[in-house]
Structures are given as C-alpha cells and as structure tokens.
Amino acid sequence: MSTSNGLVELAVPRDRNGSFEPAIVPKRARRLGNIDEVILSLHSRGMTTRDIESHLYEVYGVNASRELISNVTEVVADEIALWQTRPLDEVYPILLRRRHPPADQGQGRGDHEGRHLAVGVDVEGRKHALGLWIADSEAAKF
Known part of the structure; x- marks a missing residue:
C-alpha cells in the first residue's frame, strides 16, 4: 500500500465467511487518502504530472504512475467546472x-x-x- 510514509506491506486476515471489515484501511485499497491530498496540493501549486511523480518517489518512495496522478487531479477539474457553471443569485446587496x-x-x-x-x-x-x-x-x- 502507498502511504505518505512510503510503501507499507499489509497482511490481511481471512475468515471463512468473508465478513472481516478492516477498521483503518478499506478492503482492496491500494493507497490511503493522504497520497491523494499530497497530489492535489502539489498540482494546485502548478507542478506538472511528471514533477509530481518524481517528487512522490524522492520524498515518500512511492511509485505513482502518471495515470494515477491524472485521475486524482481530474476529480478536482470536474468540481471546478461545476462551481464555474453554478447559478448565481439575482442580487448581492x-x-x-x-x-x-x-x-x-x-x-x-x-x-x-x-x-x-x-x-x-x-x-x-x-x-x-x-x-x-x-x-x-x-x-x-x-
């Protein structure tokens, strides 16, 4: 799993019914949300996808693909587009x-x-x- 502290190896226990629900790391998660926040922060400061990729490897030891970085930043682009097209009030005193x-x-x-x-x-x-x-x-x- 990729975290802001680098790669972490997890051993997930298995049970016969498949009812075990981890409390901290969700099932089948490959990265924790903190990495997404770091990517968004670097992107908002104007860093390119390639710069973010090398920064994550140098600082955190995480091999984040350019596709992953683009997917994380696309979510913000969609939210910005929604904000830009939102209806405004008719009057602002x-x-x-x-x-x-x-x-x-x-x-x-x-x-x-x-x-x-x-x-x-x-x-x-x-x-x-x-x-x-x-x-x-x-x-x-x-």
Whole structure:
C-alpha cells in the first residue's frame, strides 16, 4: 500500500465467511487518502504530472504512475467546472473586490501575477466567492 510514509506491506486476515471489515484501511485499497491530498496540493501549486511523480518517489518512495496522478487531479477539474457553471443569485446587496498584489513586492521573488477575487454577500449575510481572476501582471488593462 502507498502511504505518505512510503510503501507499507499489509497482511490481511481471512475468515471463512468473508465478513472481516478492516477498521483503518478499506478492503482492496491500494493507497490511503493522504497520497491523494499530497497530489492535489502539489498540482494546485502548478507542478506538472511528471514533477509530481518524481517528487512522490524522492520524498515518500512511492511509485505513482502518471495515470494515477491524472485521475486524482481530474476529480478536482470536474468540481471546478461545476462551481464555474453554478447559478448565481439575482442580487448581492454587497459586492467586494479584493486585489492581491504580486508576491514579489519586497521579497525578491519573481512572481508578478495579479490576483483579483470578487465576493458577494447575499440577503441572508452569507459570503459567496463569485470569481477569481489571475493575470500575468497587474496592468490597468486587466
């Protein structure tokens, strides 16, 4: 089994009725959920499938195939598509726009992208993220 601590060999007991249910690791599981979380975290930071594959091997000793990594990240892509096509309320009494300046200001890093987040507050007072836009720079045209 692949875990965040490397490969773990499991010996699963068998019973005549096949009624044994493991408490920690589900039957026929090949990896624990923690590996999925690591893959998603690395993917969200912009790492390629090949980079994630080599990182998992170097750090955790896990041989994760590119197909496995793609399958894990596809789930998030589907959820993002659903979020982007969700219906919005007709009215948001309060609309907030938050600009995040480039991360390199005073830190010497080469990140020059500008990030903008639009948040709407509905009639009941709940906040909703309406959109997130990322541009290569903070130019006025954006």
